[in-house]
Amino acid sequence: MKVLLRNPRRELEMPGPMRVHALLDRLQLNRESVLVIRGDTLVTGDAALADHDEVEIRPVISGGAR
């Protein structure tokens, strides 16, 4: 599957099928810090991603004094 990461923007190829949690663990990402987007919606941690899926892993942490 195709995985788009942001900040900085980059693309990875990962083998599917795989659950979202497993994908985040593999990439050593904290699930509190990201959303996983497939198409125009979100997927939960237990969702299975297929080999032909394209997903975006979007960080949600923003910083700075506001």
Next chain:
Amino acid sequence: MKCRSCREPAVIDIRRHNAGFCRDCFLRHCREQVKRAVEDWSMLVPGDRVLVAVSGGKDSLALWDVLLDLGVDADGLYLGLGIGEYSDDSGAMARAYAATRRATLIEVDIPSEYGFDIPGAAAATRRVPCSACGLSKRHLFNQAALDGGYDVVATGHNLDDEAAVLFGNVLRWNTDYLGRQLPVLPAAQGFARKVKPLIRLGERETAAYCVLTGIDYIVEECPNAVGNKHLGYKAALNDIEAQSPGSKAAFYFGFLDRASSKFAEETAAGRDRLVACEGCGAPTTNAGLCAFCALVAKVAR
């Protein structure tokens, strides 16, 4: 995973609530959390004119959207900070959102109105950009609210922001800041009321809100945020949260319920010493110019 409310397939899981939500139930959850924060802390009264501090990021756009959906009279204020591409893109997002909702967006462009930009101010003061930026935002949001006849300035600070600020203040026992870290600061002479209606939502939730409602927000971070302390505190808290969901909420709400009042006295003492700025008339603790006017005097070309 199924939605906690309607048993349809969930699109998001929120571990601190031990629940999943479908799109519609999640959006309702967000509105309810904002409503509850507003009510619990008496943030707004009917008829209030609200000015939302809009950065083009997920929090402020989600906040504006929820307030409009709740029927609040809310206009936006966007500050042009002059931070290169980040400012261009975030301004475009704020304008695009306002246009789709037919909402009023006021803009104040610091470079054209005050003759400096944030990177320039950082260089001239030899301090981190966030310091000049933060003080400019506080000053200009308040100024715009008073000038425009708004009762309240609403900012998009979420649970993660507040927990991270609290964490930093506790690490250093900044007791005067601890006394001021409240979701509502009442209006006072020269100050509009300040409210933070998103304190019951984490930033994963505000980002999800935008994705699910199709609000386009700026995902790329301000270049000056990279590696700052605030982000470090958030990362540390998220490590704890991953081990023990609900920790951030317990930390912050426990503080509000059981500790914050213990620091209130020190803060009240500071308030008595305010005088009018000689430049703009805003209340300040400095004799002479307020921090913003002093910055302008120092850096304006």
